[in-house]
Amino acid sequence: MSDALRVLQGAAPVMAVANFSSMGHAQACAELFAEAKIPAIQITLSDRQAWQMVKLCKDMMPFAKVGVGSVLSRRQMLRVADEADFAVSPGFSQELSILARKTLTPYIPGVATASEIMAAMNEEHRVLSCFPAANVGGASLLExxxxxxxxxxxxxxGGISATDYLDYLVLEKVACVGGSWMVPSEQAITSNRDDILAMLRQIYG
Structure with a gap:
């Protein structure tokens, strides 16, 4: 079994995909996720403090795998190797694939077409992110x-929600889905923390 597959199976059924708005938001979510015992989180690199958010989640969720999403460059991949548990890209890059292999970093490249899947398979990838899933054909395309x-x-x-994620999970070859809906706003945590915690605990059993 590949390291990338182990990451997904450990994160199942839903990987929380976080685009935190601030360090305060990241801390509030990390506290909530630690209490709910969420097994994995993917933090996107859209915020200038994203790497600090990765460290915060690693510190506050020591039992969880903390990965980085939207990895686009060699520099980012090298930093993932030092500071995080896995990397996810929105597309496929042979350079990043080679670098991930050299640094022993679990890497899940993104694909949206059959040609991209074939290119990734030529680099020995058998675990791939379909992105943006909802926009390129959804569960029917994946089937x-x-x-x-x-x-x-x-x-x-990408675009998967609480109302349709089960449509993906019923497919045999889907190990896990990514969901940004799993990451509540800081205001929602303040006003509705108990209900959110109950929802998370129900998903992860």
Whole structure:
């Protein structure tokens, strides 16, 4: 079993995909996720303090895998190798694939087409993120791609919500889905923390 597949199976059924708005937001969510025992989180690099947020979550959620999303460059991949547990990209890059292999970093590249899947498979990837899943065909596309590529395990992310994530999880070749809806706003945590905590505990059993 690959390290990338272990990450997804450990995160299942839903990987919390976080685009935190501030350090305060990151801390509030990390406290909530630690209490709910969420097994993994993917933090996007859209905020200038994203790497500090990665460290905060690593410190506050020591039992969880903390990964980085939207990894686009060599510099970012090298930093993931030093500071996080796994990397996810929105697309496929041969350079990043080679670098991840050299640094022993679990890496999940993104794909949206059959041609991209074939390119990733040529670099020995069998665990791929379908992104942006909801916009490129959703669960029906993944069902078709799974038939064409039976050796690939998918991690769909992008546009998936609480109302349709189960449509993806019923597919045999989907190990886990990515969901930003799993990350409540700081205001929601303040006003509705108990209900959010109950929802998270129900998802993760």
């Amino acid at each position: 078709s791609l799974s038939a064409a590529f039976p050796d690939v395990t998918f991690y769909p992310a």
